[in-house]
Amino acid sequence: MTYHVAKNGAQLGQLSEEDIQQRLQRGELSADDLCWAEGMTDWQPLGACIALASSPVVVPSAFNPYAPPSANITVDRPAGSLGGHPGFWIRVAAHIIDAILMGIAGAVMGAIVGFSMAAAGNATASQIELAANLLGIVLNWLYYAFMESSSSQGTLGKKALGIVVTDLQGRRISFARATGRYFGQIVSAVTLCIGYMMCGWTERKQCLHDMMAGCLLYRKTA
Numbered sequence: 001m002t003y004h005v006a007k008n009g010a011q012l013g014q015l016s017e018e019d020i021q022q023r024l025q026r027g028e029l030s031a032d033d034l035c036w037a038e039g040m041t042d043w044q045p046l047g048a049c050i051a052l053a054s055s056p057v058v059v060p061s062a063f064n065p066y067a068p069p070s071a072n073i074t075v076d077r078p079a080g081s082l083g084g085h086p087g088f089w090i091r092v093a094a095h096i097i098d099a100i101l102m103g104i105a106g107a108v109m110g111a112i113v114g115f116s117m118a119a120a121g122n123a124t125a126s127q128i129e130l131a132a133n134l135l136g137i138v139l140n141w142l143y144y145a146f147m148e149s150s151s152s153q154g155t156l157g158k159k160a161l162g163i164v165v166t167d168l169q170g171r172r173i174s175f176a177r178a179t180g181r182y183f184g185q186i187v188s189a190v191t192l193c194i195g196y197m198m199c200g201w202t203e204r205k206q207c208l209h210d211m212m213a214g215c216l217l218y219r220k221t222a
Contacts, residue, residue: 097157184209
């Protein structure tokens with residue numbers, strides 16, 4: 001079972017019970033830190049969450065002297081509950097959807113720019129091609145950065161497959177972070193695409209550019 005864990009009012013992301021126990025042993029977490037999982041009505045002390053995971057008896061938070069008011073924790077999650085991290089193939093499917101959409105948009109915009117420059121009569125074919133390529137780069141960057149930093153937290157392809165992009169605490173990312181994640185894909189690509197394939201075996205299914213930008217991808221369960 002996995003839990004959303006918070007320490008000193010800041011979320012640490014979604015951790016497995018085994019990971020929590022290891023962090024408790026290392027002193028990185030304490031029993032008084034907070035956790036939440038789907039089905040729980042409020043945040044609970046970490047010690048109570050681990051106890052609940054091994055016992056069917058649920059201790060109401062009202063009788064727990066360590067449970068702080070829920071208002072002390074800001075849960076900045078996307079609408080609906082967050083599930084696990086999407087793997088390699090579902091991310092490929094989302095990318096294909098986005099590539100098709102951006103290919104259509106880029107072709108239309110490129111044709112408009114090309115016809116406009118040709119009509120002006122002062123541009124060569126190579127200049128028109130260069131302008132179209134630069135326009136494609138800018139359109140792709142703005143599409144990914146704006147959509148992933150917006151309230152939807154994902155491109156149209158990701159939304160279609162129920163995927164959202166967050167920071168390491170499960171929160172909405174900024175435009176600057178989304179920009180870093182987008183251009184970080186260059187590094188994932190030049191490593192013979194190993195940077196992309198890393199989401200198939202890393203603990204939280206992160207690609208190299210996700211790690212560079214400090215981002216996580218989640219599946220929405222509702």
